[in-house]
């Protein structure tokens with residue numbers, strides 16, 4: 297196809313995010329698949345909560361009116377949850393510390409606009425990591441500096457990070473993205489990584505993405521008080537079972553929040569999404585009760601798959617596992633992983649194929665049993 301003359305030339309080279317395999321074509325995702333490729337919860341909302349939401353939709357939401365563009369009640373509820381879940385006093389974070397986005401993806405883009413746009417800065421990411429930081433940066437013409445990780449514990453290559461920060465000029469690195477715990481490798485930040493983050497100067501924004509906090513139960517929220525140039529990102533798409541509603545939030549210094557509020561679109565969250573997130577927070581005890589089962593299932597999957605002589609599964613602090621082929625069994629083109637991915641797909645299990653590993657979401661017990669059986673059969 298001939299390039300459209302009015303499009304920025306750099307965008308034609310860009311590989312966009314591939315959401316679900318179904319979105320490659322006009323066909324919807326077949327719900328018969330075991331969808332273990334996007335780290336969602338395998339559980340829908342309980343029927344009683346859906347009924348309450350249906351009532352809100354029928355009786356309270358006026359579809360002819362714009363949604364609440366200030367998000368005050370949602371921000372209040374989020375700040376209460378953040379304080380409670382980090383064992384902080386209930387006045388530590390308030391609505392002034394919270395901004396909400398159409399998924400945390402929107403907040404990532406707003407952060408990039410607020411920091412790096414117009415040639416003001418580059419970003420630093422340690423691969424493999426969540427791909428949206430680099431993809432969104434590229435859509436905005438922002439350059440991305442990538443470094444690697446330790447191949448055993450997936451700690452950021454800190455020497456490479458330090459030298460990248462010194463060497464990258466015109467524009468300098470303005471944002472460092474870290475994920476706690478990381479996707480796809482499932483590990484939390486180490487003490488050395490946190491010490492390095494603490495040493496970064498105030499000109500560099502540190503974004504700590506805690507999308508999987510409810511599974512890891514580890515947060516750096518308390519550190520924000522000492523580090524006004526740090527921001528934490530969270531989402532309702534994982535443990536809170538609301539991926540369909542697209543609600544993410546960030547916790548930050550009120551001045552940073554004020555900038556993000558300027559950058560975002562006025563009515564970025566539909567009324568039904570706001571109502572769903574509020575409902576999820578009100579019912580958090582019920583919704584988060586499923587976490588121990590996910591963690592037990594994770595142990596079951598890791599134990600079963602680790603028994604296979606060629607597979608290596610590193611410890612996980614999240615609702616997914618990262619599976620690699622042991623060094624001696626690797627082939628140059630990673631055929632083992634590609635074949636495994638294809639075989640699983642042909643039998644109805646969707647997982648995420650990455651350059652050096654497979655990321656598999658922990659699903660229902662039945663889905664996990666099928667995954668184990670299918671992988672064992674594929675490798676036998």
Ligand SMILES: Cc1ncc(COP(=O)(O)O)c(C=O)c1O
Pocket residue numbers: 334335398399400401402426475479505507530531532533539542543544
């Ligand atoms: C680390 C990380 N951050 C953010 C997101 C996106 O979250 P949201 O659905 O809120 O846009 C994901 C989704 O997979 C993720 O893995």
